[in-house]
Amino acid sequence: MDTHRQYEVVFIVNPDADDDEVSRLSDGFKQIVTDQGGVVTKHESMGRRKLAYEILHKTEGNFVLLEIEGSGREIAELERRMRVNDRIIRYITVRVDEDRQRAEKFKAKRDKKAARRSGGGKTEDQKRAGSSAEPVADEGAEASLDAA
Numbered sequence: 001m002d003t004h005r006q007y008e009v010v011f012i013v014n015p016d017a018d019d020d021e022v023s024r025l026s027d028g029f030k031q032i033v034t035d036q037g038g039v040v041t042k043h044e045s046m047g048r049r050k051l052a053y054e055i056l057h058k059t060e061g062n063f064v065l066l067e068i069e070g071s072g073r074e075i076a077e078l079e080r081r082m083r084v085n086d087r088i089i090r091y092i093t094v095r096v097d098e099d100r101q102r103a104e105k106f107k108a109k110r111d112k113k114a115a116r117r118s119g120g121g122k123t124e125d126q127k128r129a130g131s132s133a134e135p136v137a138d139e140g141a142e143a144s145l146d147a148a
Helices: 019-035 073-084 097-117 126-129 138-147
Strands: 005-013 038-057 058-070 088-095
Touching: 005 019, 005 073, 005 097, 019 038, 019 058, 058 073, 058 088, 073 088, 073 126, 088 138
Parallel strands: none
Antiparallel strands: 005 058, 005 088, 038 058
């Protein structure tokens, strides 16, 4: 459990809460993460949005995103605290480090394939003309060479 993993945590705060209360909740959750040894790499308040479906007779909610680096202990504590908090109406945690590594791997493959396809820096005209990168000699120069 000592490996650092990356997580995205999105939670929805009751729409009756004002912006100050949402920021206090976010700060409290960030403090929980840092106390447990994790690092909050990104904090984004996405504001009030309409919910896809009604939750606890609410049709809107204040969305907040936290990106966290840690071992997983801080996520367990964070989810426990969110579960017992009445102001949090939903939350979800997703581990994203494996998906990001996979995406980087595919991007590297695509870049390598594109570089191979481009022919190592040849222009389009050189590719169409074939691999003749040598300049064409003047006909007059060839005639003088034959005469000699």
